[in-house]
Amino acid sequence: MMYWNGGGWAWMMFMPLLWIVLIGLVVWAVIRLTHQPTGHGNGPEQRWPQRETAEEILDRRFASGEIDAEAYTEARQRLAAHSPRRQ
Incomplete structure (x- = not known):
């Protein structure tokens, strides 16, 4: 058919x-x-959101009150010691 x-x-x-x-x-x-x-x-x-850097995440957590000033400064110093130098 x-x-x-x-x-x-x-x-x-x-x-x-x-x-x-x-x-x-x-x-x-x-x-x-x-x-x-x-x-x-x-x-x-x-098209896609940019990933946050470690410094931006740290700043956001400090601003929202998740970490205190002492932990913030210590983490900032550690990040500065281990991050590649920008020229």
């Missing part, structure tokens, strides 16, 4: 292409909806 009033070989030839396109659109939509970029623009630096 043939469908679509005897479409025959033409439908059989284009049906796999139709499925590939439909599956591709579904995959694209899922990726587009689940991955939320942080910035506006096309550059890779604007």
Whole structure:
């Protein structure tokens, strides 16, 4: 029994292409909806958030009150002693 009033070989030839396109659109939509970029623009630096440096994490923890001034200064000194020198 043939469908679509005897479409025959033409439908059989284009049906796999139709499925590939439909599956591709579904995959694209899922990726587009689940991955939320942080910035506006096309550059890779604007799509994903930058990782915090150790100094930034330390500053944030001190500012929020997670660590006291003594622990902050000690950690800052340790970071300064082990971090590579910038020129």
